[in-house]
Amino acid sequence: MESLAVPADSQNSLERVLCYLQGVNPQRIACFPLILNHAAKVLGVPVGTCIRDAELLGKAHVAAYRRYGNDLITFLSTTSTLAEAMGQKMDFLEHDAPQLAEPLIKELDDIKRVRLPDCARDGRLPVYLQATEYAVAEVGSEVCVSTLLAGPFTTAAALRGADVFVRDLYKNKEWVHELLELCCQAGIDFIDQILARKSLPIIVEPIGSGSLVSPRTFREFVGPYLKRMSDHIHAKGGGLPAVLHICGKTKPNWGPMREAEWDIWSLDGVDMAEAREFAGDRVCLVGNVTPANLLKNSPEEIDAEARIVCAKGMGSPRGFILGSGCEVPINAPGENLDALINAARKYGRFDR
Template identity: 30%
Template sequence: MTQRMTPPERMMAVMSGQRPDRVPVIPFALGYSSKITGISLGDWYADGDKCFEAQFASMRLHGYEETPMYGYASMGALEFGGEIEYPYGKGQGAPFVKKHPVNEIEDIEKLEVPDFNKELPGAYKQADKLASRCAELGLPVSVQVGSSFTAASVIANTSEFVSWLIMEPKAAHSLLDKVCSMFINAIDYFAEKYGAENMLPFDGGPSESNTLISAEMFAEFAYPYMKRIHTHLKDVGVNSVLMHPCSDQNKNIPHYVKLREEMGWAGKYVWLFGPETPVKDQIKAFGGHDVVCGNINPSLFLTESYEDLVEICGQNILEGMHSPSGYMLAAGCEFPPNAEPIKLMAMLDAAEKYGRYE
């Protein structure tokens, strides 16, 4: 089939409340793109230029609508003085923490919030390289600005941090406050350098999912810092934010709904929930104002055939494509780095087969 819109035109249509020729495809293809250029996954994360080049090549090869971005679930530890390992080893899929900067409650007091007016901290050096390349081409600048809760859970030892929520809540809040301040400093740096109107920052993480904490704990320890970050995004003039509440966050949805209500923000969220959250539930909660994303279980791209994936994606498209404020087909978390290219092609082919508006 002839595609009448280019990928940028298709994204612009959805984000501006218009109807594109077909549903956009956002495969969340991060580490996967390293194989397109033969870049090692470790170099992909260690070098922002290589990270951009791999993602941009994958975009052009497959024809999907996703913009290059830089980030990973363990971001935060390096920025606060810890150590990470890049995924050069067999079976490794993303950077992981080698040394936590916080091992005891007393360590929290010693932490200094990274100052973006000096040398950029940790992975933000690489994020800035990628942002610069995106800005040169007029692509959105997509930088990680959350979540404070997930970042705090890797700055400290995760099991210790979770225990502090119950046993030492004051210490947990102290750490969360410092992490939140780091993300606000990041927002200020990137908004000033590239223009808030050109940003598509992203927030979200797995540690606040209901598999780890209750909705009540989310309200106490995650929500206040999320609201602080998003209020700041609103105040500096950011128009849209990619939200990825990873894993099972169904019981947290009322708090995400409350976020917009309490901020009074006129901007647009792009919601990418994990495969645990049905598309119809996303539409019910957010469809009146925001873009919702189809959320194909990433493991299926490793286990299912091309033909079956076209039908699985097609069903998701049919459930979501008429959401009032827009829909995109996506993987429910990162597209598997080792998946075969034909499995990603299944998403594009499903969009052509089932997702045409004309």
Template identity: 30%
Template sequence: MAKQMLIDAIRGKKTPRAPWVPYAGVHCAFVIGEPADKFLQDPKLLAKGVVETAKKYKADGIPLVFDLSVESASMGLEIKWWPDNVPSVQSHPLSDKTVEEAGLKVPGPEDGRWPVLFEAAALAKPQLDEMDCALMGLACGPLTLASHLAGVRIFTDVYKNKAKAHEILKFCAEVVEKSAESYCKMGCDIVAIVDPVASQIKDETFREFVHPYCQAAIATIHRYGKTSSFFICGDATKVMESVCKIGTHGFAIDEQLNMNFVRDLARKHGVGFGGNLKLTLALSLGILSPREDAIVSLAAGGNHGFVFAPG
């Protein structure tokens, strides 16, 4: 467990070894024998699960939650709870309304489940500090949040109705900035913008509809003196150059990307990179040996700006 080593790696520096981050999410609930829906709504259980999971897996850093419905729920969107997974967003008010018509407001720390997260962080942070383990805050990224608010039509609007897409993304940027600030205020050492669906668009579209709408949140993270990262999922090969240029200290990818390609690109731009333990093929399905998969990822990543984590 080494918090500073993780921070250094995300910032693209050399480290004695590759730091390790399990993106445990609701697996923390499983570790303490609680259903996910109860776990995510109880600050004491949330803190207990995060701390116990960090101990169990000897983590150098761990997210408070990996739940991209937090922002949507705090704006009053309907979500469906699950006992074995994160909540899913059920309503999409901007699919046929403007922000004003839908009555949406940028949520603050008193809205939705934010009070639960603040209380959980206050309980978990001292224990994680004692273990030399970083606390990570994961804010829902602008395009993913836009897909929650507007539904799948956002992916056609960015091409066919750009004015509306920009209006939605501008609002989302304000929400993401407030979310990032909340994670900074609750004491998270590292704050990441998590935009998994940003791999589903062209690079020029990424530069128009993702890059500019992350800047306010990134500036806020840096203003608080925190370490920043950008998480993306899927085969993001076509947008990786833009991910490296988005302005965060580092980024994280999933199992679909080639680690050698990602490593070389990250070092070219002087940023940190994280991954690439295969969550599906190795950890979930066991088609690949998790041990051998880990060895391959560690060998490819090395100890220069690399964070070992599930893809």
């Protein structure tokens, strides 16, 4: 049994999220489970069909919001979407996220094959943008809609193959910067299209985790490009916050992450109490119930885990948002997402 009754909400999702932007406490903390491909399951359509059809994708995320009441709609099917629009081939699966096919850049000279995408035409960027338009029109007055894209470092790794790219960081530094420049520009172009549709751009940079890059490498190859993106969002976003998600173990890179000036960090494999201490009054934190647990644990166990996360994150001066550390597994039972969001209602209250 879950340990407390679930109190009713007195604010809608948008009102709740706006409180964070205004620097005031909401009735209770927001909850951002990263519902990505799981949305297809809510609509009852195969993932591989849903993520290639703008209408289905839009409807799936609106259906997920209506089913769960998550406080953020998150459009993303794979962190390789921008790379796909730049020429990277993907393998599409019926019941899973698409996977990278052979890397576009096999030889250094293949960088010539990388193109800056036309967001209205290339890859599935038009699918994302049309789905975003649908969700904003349908439920934008009650919930914040976001459209996610990979950061330059992750996009470059997708184009090159992550193993080889990590070695390039050491062997071919100048070439890596040339590639990152392209990926950064592509990302900024897409951000502009997202902002034009009144959606919140969120950058995901999983290849920048501490498992793969050291703080020195982060400062040299990840941070400067992320900084350009956050600067761009701050300049063009009409007051929207710059939101960064890095899954995995990020703690070694918190120092250089802070230098890139993102307002909201969505974190995964870290201790939220340590993150809160580090974030101080500069960063709002999102996280970090273990994604795999959302698939295999019971609602009671999710409730217990979320309660601990809330205890660690609550009181963060710039705010705390309960969330999943990474993508909600496609086949996660709905009851576990209910338990997660109910935990925000129970353990993240400011009205008593």
